[in-house]
Amino acid sequence: MSPEKLIHMANQIATAFAALPASQAAANTAEHINDFWDPRMRAALLAHVSAGGAGLSGVALEAAKSVRPPKAA
Numbered sequence: 591m592s593p594e595k596l597i598h599m600a601n602q603i604a605t606a607f608a609a610l611p612a613s614q615a616a617a618n619t620a621e622h623i624n625d626f627w628d629p630r631m632r633a634a635l636l637a638h639v640s641a642g643g644a645g646l647s648g649v650a651l652e653a654a655k656s657v658r659p660p661k662a663a
Contacts, residue, residue: 601647601650
């Protein structure tokens with residue numbers, strides 16, 4: 591999946607929680623990503639964040655701090 595698509599998806603999730611305080615929105619965004627994104631998607635998101643996270647909203651960037659990296663096989 592392209593980084594642009596992952597950015598779009600992460601920002602959509604963050605927007606869904608926009609009515610909440612920022613810290614809760616970030617926590618809910620991370621929980622959703624951890625629960626529903628496959629390990630490759632989470633790894634790609636974390637790699638994008640490590641490279642600067644361009645295009646991600648503030649909530650999505652904050653959420654990435656709580657996204658679980660995939661387990662090594």
